[in-house]
Amino acid sequence: MPFYAEECASMLAVTFSSGDKQMRSIVTSDWDLQKGTGCTEGHTGTSAAAPIAAGMVALMLQVRPCLTWRDVQHIIVFTATKYEDHQAAWKTNGAGFNHSHQHGFGLLNAWRLTNAAKVWESVPYLASYVSPVLKENKNIPLVPHVLELSWNVTTADLLLSGMRTLEHVGVTVSITHPRRGNLQIQLFCPSGMSSLIGATRKLDADPNGFTEWTFSTVRCWGENAEGAYRILVTDVGEETLKRGVFQTWQLTLYGSSWTPEDVAERRRLVEESQGGQFLNDNFSLPCPPGLEISEQDSYTITNNTLRTLMLLGCFAVFWSLYYTVELYLSRISSSSDLDLSCEGSSCILSRRQGSSGPRQLEAGLETESLPLCGSNDVAVDYEEDEDNVGHVALYRHQPSTTQFRLMVENRPKPQNNAIFDLQDNEDTVRHDTRDGDTNLNEYG
Incomplete structure (x- = not known):
């Protein structure tokens, strides 16, 4: 048992690798830039043992390709040989198999594995x-x-x-x-x-x-x-x-x-196969037939189905275009309610009766079509409701964006011929209503 290994109750079997420091390691082909001999004498560990075990399993599958993973495990248990080692503590279980925590059921043997595979019938379902x-x-x-x-x-x-x-x-x-x-x-x-x-x-x-x-x-x-x-x-x-x-x-x-009697009978058949007669005669049990899978009728898309799919696709494209145009027109209609003209630094907003569009704009709403007041980046909306009460809304343009932030809204209009201020936390906008229109005379 190698000095780096641990005892394990779930170990199935072992094969050759390194052991104590005085024991030889595996000799195999190798590539070394310094020596250049193409060989190594220091191949050790599971890196050496795993390919040896895999090669023996490949021999089993070569003589009987229909072996399952559980068949392979059973054959390993039935054919592994007891390895005499002063460190190993072997114990025989109730079915007659020898096992140790150091070597599992024993050493893998390619001859025994392939002979047993020749006559092996698959185990029952798990x-x-x-x-x-x-x-x-x-x-x-x-x-x-x-x-x-x-x-x-x-x-x-x-x-x-x-x-x-x-x-x-x-x-x-x-x-x-x-x-x-x-x-x-x-x-x-x-x-x-x-x-x-x-x-x-x-x-x-x-x-x-x-x-x-x-x-x-x-x-x-x-x-x-x-x-x-x-x-x-x-x-x-x-x-x-x-x-x-x-x-x-x-x-x-x-x-x-399997009953305990079935296990004992299979052990007897495996031991009888170890004489080599089946390998020499090239005999092997036939593999059982696989599952019969009925051939499914292939499905071909008919012309009517293709026409239906094409119509659905055209309808989806038409609906997308219609929705895009409708959204665009609604934006134009919304912005056209603002009758705002800019002259220099002043903005004049005409009165409108019963207008309901711009006053409903909320803070942060994207309103690219709102006109700007000169270089001040301000938009003003004025309207009168059904009771002839005037309302003024002031919007500030957000820098580097296409959005306006609502500054002041729904302020009742002052009496005619009066000057009033709309004030927020930063700026004051003065409005003169004496000329009958709402004028933006001063901003800043």
Whole structure:
């Protein structure tokens, strides 16, 4: 086992890579600007192991292209060989498979994989079971004491999915702890097979614990799914730290409708295929037929449909043009109500009876057609309502924009022959009404 690897209960198998510092690494082709030999003797890690495993899976698919991803996993479990290592702790589960946390089910073997693929029939559909979220909220004791939790899976629970034997077992936990690397979590399947799903980690000082973390194991592969599943949690840390709390957990089972007897029979067939007779005779089981997908009639757009789409498109274009013209004309009509003429710095506004357009302009309204009073950028509107009461509105042009800001509005007209001021926070505009019109004589 390499010095950088971690023990894992969900490991399927291993292949060659580097190990201890005294062991040799993988020799393979390489490109080196300095040496220029085209080879390397230092290829290590998963970078070396993954392509070797992928190549062996490719050999399996070459002799039997219809293998599914679950078929590949099953063949790996059935054919991996036990690797004798003084560090490995091997244990045999209830279905007869050997597994260690260091090497999984063993070492991948290309000969065994391809021979088994020749006679392999696809496994049944994937079945699953998910327990309810189990709320515990219990303190986690220090070693040697443990917190034990259990959940029983009955025949009725598995009836809907049809699951009989296990493949993967997952446990999702939520735990609070000031240093989660001090926690150790074990799972026991109904057969009694133990899995160290959460090992202690000396360098993991994360204070956030585990929030809905899922741990999994394959050590119960092929075993009966029915029965009691137990979790044992303990704290190997110091007494000075605050105790952790096991809040919730949820059990998830994945498997198939195979019975334990079906698993044993498939193991026997796989072992019988290892003599090489099927490879030598170029024999392979035929792949099952795929799903029959009925050919759907192709749909062609008819001429009537094309005409309808064209008419709809023309109508949309016509409506857009009509709306644009109508909006433009309404703006012209609105601005034409202002009968404002500018002479030098003065603006004369004629009286209008019952006008209702410009007086309704609001602050910030875009009124590009309003005339400006000389260089003062001011527009004035005057009108009389139905009661012959005059109203004056003053607009200031906003610099660098096409908008006018309403300064003063709806001020009653003074008596004839009078001079009055319209004043805002900044400017005063003086109006002389003695000549019968509203004149802007002074601005600023």
